[in-house]
Amino acid sequence: MVGLTGFGGYVPRLRLSRKSAADANGWIQPGVKRFGKGERSICNWDEDSVTMAVEAARDCLEEKPDREIASIYMGSTTFPFQDRQNAGIVAAAMNLDENLSTVDIGASQRAGTSALGAALDAAKGVDNQHILVLASDARRTRAGAQDEMIFGDGAASLMVGNTGVLAELVGRHSVAIDFVDHYRGENRAYDYNWEERWIRDEGILKIVPDAINTALSKAGVAPDSVNTLIVPSAMKRVPSKIAKMTGIAEDALMESMDGVIGETGCAHPLLMLSLALESAVAGQIIVAASFGQGCDVLIFKVTDAIASYKKKAGVSGYIARRREETNYGKFMAFNDLVVQEKGMRAELDNQTALTQLYRRRDMLNGLVGGECEKCGTRQFPRSRVCVNPNCNEWNSQKPFVFSNVPAKIMTWSADHLTYCPDPPLHYGMIQFEGGGRFLANFTDADVGKVGVGQDVRMMFRIKDFDNNRGFRRYFWKAAPAMANEAQNNG
Numbered sequence: 406m407v408g409l410t411g412f413g414g415y416v417p418r419l420r421l422s423r424k425s426a427a428d429a430n431g432w433i434q435p436g437v438k439r440f441g442k443g444e445r446s447i448c449n450w451d452e453d454s455v456t457m458a459v460e461a462a463r464d465c466l467e468e469k470p471d472r473e474i475a476s477i478y479m480g481s482t483t484f485p486f487q488d489r490q491n492a493g494i495v496a497a498a499m500n501l502d503e504n505l506s507t508v509d510i511g512a513s514q515r516a517g518t519s520a521l522g523a524a525l526d527a528a529k530g531v532d533n534q535h536i537l538v539l540a541s542d543a544r545r546t547r548a549g550a551q552d553e554m555i556f557g558d559g560a561a562s563l564m565v566g567n568t569g570v571l572a573e574l575v576g577r578h579s580v581a582i583d584f585v586d587h588y589r590g591e592n593r594a595y596d597y598n599w600e601e602r603w604i605r606d607e608g609i610l611k612i613v614p615d616a617i618n619t620a621l622s623k624a625g626v627a628p629d630s631v632n633t634l635i636v637p638s639a640m641k642r643v644p645s646k647i648a649k650m651t652g653i654a655e656d657a658l659m660e661s662m663d664g665v666i667g668e669t670g671c672a673h674p675l676l677m678l679s680l681a682l683e684s685a686v687a688g689q690i691i692v693a694a695s696f697g698q699g700c701d702v703l704i705f706k707v708t709d710a711i712a713s714y715k716k717k718a719g720v721s722g723y724i725a726r727r728r729e730e731t732n733y734g735k736f737m738a739f740n741d742l743v744v745q746e747k748g749m750r751a752e753l754d755n756q757t758a759l760t761q762l763y764r765r766r767d768m769l770n771g772l773v774g775g776e777c778e779k780c781g782t783r784q785f786p787r788s789r790v791c792v793n794p795n796c797n798e799w800n801s802q803k804p805f806v807f808s809n810v811p812a813k814i815m816t817w818s819a820d821h822l823t824y825c826p827d828p829p830l831h832y833g834m835i836q837f838e839g840g841g842r843f844l845a846n847f848t849d850a851d852v853g854k855v856g857v858g859q860d861v862r863m864m865f866r867i868k869d870f871d872n873n874r875g876f877r878r879y880f881w882k883a884a885p886a887m888a889n890e891a892q893n894n895g
Contacts, residue, residue, distance in 0.1 A: 407528050408573040408705060410535055411472075411564030412679040413464030414720035415457050416557075416666050418849050420444040422731045423554050429733040430549035440554035444729065445667030448543045448558045450739045450826040451848055451866040454481045455491050456879070457560035458541040459498045459865040460723075463809070465537065465562035466499070467717050472564070475534040476506040478524045480516030480671050481541050482589075484509060485877060494879065495539065497770035498865045500806050514697030516540065516671040517561065522701060524565040525574050535566040542670030547595050548742045555639045557667025561675035561720070571714055572682060572691065572705035576624020580616045581699040584608045605640055613700050614650035617692065620702035621651070626690060628652035633681050635659050635693040637673040653692070665724060671695070678705075680720040685711055728851065728887075738826065750824040755871045757878050767804065772863060772881040774841060775802030783807075783841035805841075807863065808881060812837045814859045819852065835861055835883050848882040860886040 427441030448457070458479060466472070479492035486494075492507035510520045517540030524536040541560035546552040586604040587596045613636065621628055634657045636644045648655045659677055661668070669676055674695040681691055689707045694700060718726075730736065737743045767773040768786055775787030779801045782793040787805075791798045817833030824830075831847035847855065848866050861883035868880040 406570055406573045407525055407565070407567045408570040408708070409563050409682070410566040410569045410571060411465045411562075411714075412571070412682045413461055413467070413562040413716065413718075414560065414676050414679045414723060415460035415464060415562075416446050416559045416669075416676075416720065416723040416726075417448050417452055417457065418726055418728050419447045419449055419730045420666070420727050421447045421733070421736050422729055425731045425733045426549075426554060426736070434549045434551075437549060437551060437554055440551065443664035445554070446557040446559055446669070447730065447736055448739065449849060449866075451868075451882070452543070452558070453485045453867060453877075454483045454541040454543050454560070455485055455494050456865050456867065457543065457558065458491075458495050458539040458562075461539060461541065461560035461562035462495055462499055462537060464716075464718050464723075465564055472535050472566075473533065474501050474505055474537050475531065476508065476524070476527065476536045477501075477539065478508045478510060478520040478536060479539040479541070480510045480518075480520035482511055482514065482516055482671055483541075483543050483545070484511060492539070494770070497766055498808075498879070500767070500771040500773065500808070514671050515695050515699065515701050516697075517673075517675045518671075518693065518695040518701035518703065519579075521563060521565070521675065521703065522577060522579065524563075525577070525703075528565045528567055531567070533566075533568055535564050538563045538565055538675070540672040540675045542672045544670050545595060545740060548737055550595075552596065552598070555663075555668050557662075557669045559666060559669035559672050559676055561672045561679050563675060563679065569710060570708055571711045572685070572707050574703065575690075575706045576620050576626060576704040578616055578620035578623055578702045579699065580612060580619075582612060583698055584612065585698070601640065605643060609638065609640070609643055609696055610646060610650070613694055613696055614647050616700035616702050617647070617651045617653075617694055620692070620704055624704050626704055629654065630690055631657050631692050632689040633657055633659050633685070633691040635674055635677045635681065635691070637661050637668060637677060637695065639663060639668045647694075662724075671697070676720055682707070682711070683716060683719050683721055687711060728849075735827070747824060750822070753824075754873065755869050755878070756874065757871060757876055762878075769880060771806060772808040773804045774807050774843075776805035777801045778803050781840075783837065783839060785841055785843050807837055807841060807843065808865070809863070810837045810839065810841070812843075812861050812863070812883065814855070814857055814861060814883070814885065815842070816857065817847070817855055819855070831855055833883075843883075845881070845883040847885060849884045849887075851885075851887060854887060855885050862886065
């Protein structure tokens with residue numbers, strides 16, 4: 406049988422207080438005040454759909470890191486690169502074998518479920534291999550827009566295969582209808598939305614229930630046997646109407662996390678599915694639907710294997726890892742919604758030598774250093790000579806991956822002079838467990854809460870932007886563990 410063999414997710418640590426956004430924009434857009442409760446997840450300045458996908462993939466692969474990944478299918482409507490394969494960047498950051506296929510799927514809010522459906526089709530009849538499905542969105546809006554209050558940022562990950570199945574696919578159905586509720590044309594930064602009532606009455610409530618009913622009929626699943634119904638919608642009461650129209654009990658509806666992280670675009674159905682699997686028990690039926698120029702419906706039955714599956718962080722863990730952000734001006738700056746004076750120190754030409762990026766891709770994308778085969782000393786970067794003064798062996802270095810190794814802060818500094826989009830720039834020397842030191846930039850660091858001996862976890866982030874050429878460089882940074890946070894050190 407084919408189905409889900411792993412799951413995970415990632416939600417950025419920062420949560421924008423919706424009240425701060427409503428207070429800032431209510432004078433000109435009074436309507437946003439009715440969305441002023443709760444919070445939404447927002448990317449830090451160095452996060453985007455690729456970096457979130459990497460963290461979601463790490464969360465999913467953590468349980469079974471030795472599984473053979475045959476392909477990565479990545480869905481997003483906010484790919485950082487329009488012509489450079491984004492799933493390929495994720496594969497490089499994950500240090501996966503380069504003999505795999507990578508696919509980007511976009512242009513619809515169904516991109517996540519479409520990627521999952523394609524992966525399930527591809528996995529049929531292929532033994533002992535798994536396909537990693539990722540869905541990640543960091544959606545942009547104009548300042549003060551209603552969507553700014555509703556949206557959130559996040560990424561989901563699911564593993565697909567036919568061995569070790571946690572949730573078997575028992576049915577699926579897709580409908581393709583060119584119903585345009587919103588769109589984003591070429592060279593446009595933001596979505597254009599049509600009238601909400603039209604979308605609800607003529608679109609969602611006519612397309613989604615029919616698609617769910619057809620999927621249930623094809624699978625031979627009775628509506629009253631559904632334990633969990635996933636139908637992400639920012640419109641209140643729409644999910645309950647869909648449940649009623651399909652004969653599924655209303656108490657089977659899954660909370661959409663609107664007040665906690667917002668609506669994370671094409672990632673949201675898979676984020677909810679991943680969260681549902683965290684507490685699922687054998688025999689339960691889960692129905693997941695997504696809307697966007699049609700509808701995708703997938704029906705899963707949870708297997709006995711779910712009882713032995715152990716996650717470490719998961720969606721719930723990353724939801725718990727949070728810091729409230731009440732500075733709406735900072736949110737605007739992170740999303741280029743305001744023209745700022747950044748000072749002369751920001752006037753750097755950050756051109757990337759693509760030749761070096763390729764030749765040192767394992768070091769730059771995968772944080773691969775070296776381990777001496779003679780004395781066992783680990784070092785970053787890898788070089789021809791062992792750094793151990795009692796060894797100094799030549800050509801003894803074998804590749805060693807530091808990205809998943811826990812580390813502690815040895816020294817640190819908070820620099821207010823060097824340009825950083827979120828000053829001060831935190832950086833310092835970190836010591837890895839088992840050996841190896843690294844001068845790293847820090848991310849997700851709180852001013853006044855960084856100290857020597859603090860645990861850090863390496864995270865794949867944007868290093869800097871080359872705005873002159875439309876390029877962004879990625880590298881690994883150290884994220885300090887903060888008190889009262891669930892910390893994933895895998």
